[in-house]
Amino acid sequence: MNSREALAIGSDQKPPVLFRGEYPQWHERFMNFIEAKTNYEAIYKCLTEGPPDWPMKVVPGNPAEERPERQIRKSIGDFTKDEKDTYDAEKLAKSYLLQSLPNDIYACIDNFKESSKKIWDQIEKMIMGSHINSQLKVTNCITRYDGFKARKGETLTETYERFNMLLNDLQKNKITKTNTENNINFMNNLQPEWKPFVSHIRHTQTLEKLYLHELYEMLLQDEEEVMELIGNQKAEEKPAADPLALVSERRGKSVSRSSGKVPVLS
Structure with a gap:
């Protein structure tokens, strides 16, 4: 197995690399790769449905300062366990996808890195083409x-x-x-x-x-x-030998044996 074949197959630790013309094989191998992960379902959901909206938290208002209650994005440290698991699954999904792309394909999708689903969809469109x-x-x-x-x-x-x-x-x-x-x-x-x-x-x-x-x-x-x-x-199918050439060759050999000189044929 050469190095290209090894990259295309991947391993338990590294996802298979996608080469042009081999999308169906890569797709199947990539799915097998993530199926072996403990959080497979969460990774698959990120790829096919996209990550959920970023978790928010409520900041109480302050009537004295006329500040209403509002929602702001949670920091990662405030995530619940489920939110953290989803966040980690999205990070892994993006990481696995980006690791599986050679430079020529990566250069064509680097504008779609905001989510694993956008990368996943763009790869399919680019490689498989339109209807x-x-x-x-x-x-x-x-x-x-x-x-x-x-x-x-x-x-x-x-x-x-x-x-x-x-x-x-x-x-x-x-x-x-x-x-x-x-x-x-x-x-x-x-x-x-x-x-x-x-x-x-x-x-x-x-x-x-x-x-x-x-x-x-x-x-x-x-x-x-x-x-x-x-x-x-x-x-x-082999072409028959030229009879005149054979006669000349035999005469030449005969003269050569008798005189010891190389014959000159006219």
Whole structure:
């Protein structure tokens, strides 16, 4: 694990760091981080509802001086236990959020530090974008799913892992695909050498009841044979040697052996 991955995961003492393009993962890890705290509910309430109004206390009036009774902000030393707990939860919520932001993201939210909720909301708006941007993400996900293809030289496992990441993105964007759709898309877009093995599965399996990981396990049994077919195909694609060049090379070697001189070919 490299240092960036360690920062993104966080620890029991340090919140996970948010990197661009990884908001969903960060959000889940951040929630797991604060759930482990004893005052989790208070911290969560600060993030989602904002802190309550600052506690006030009543200052008695003085009729002799014509001063009416009034309310002023309490000093922290006058807080009740519940008020102190809420105040501490807000401080922790802000601290955890600010610790989780790298400098480039922090620079974009430093005007929203008056409460943890404002920071929380601004991060989501900035990273996740507007409704229009969300729609673009959905469209891009569907386009990548429809255009999925195995890459040349890629192993079955590498193709399978890329496809799974794509399915995970679809689920994040609440796009549902059936087992049949996923199985057909995966099989149709493997390298051509997989065709006979894919055809066998189509005729022997019920695709709507077959999960993708089961399909992968079935295909994996034939990968060695497919790789051999791919290797043979590459060998056949090698360009044939130029016959004139071969003749010249042989004549040159023959002359060289007889005379001991390096031949000059015209």
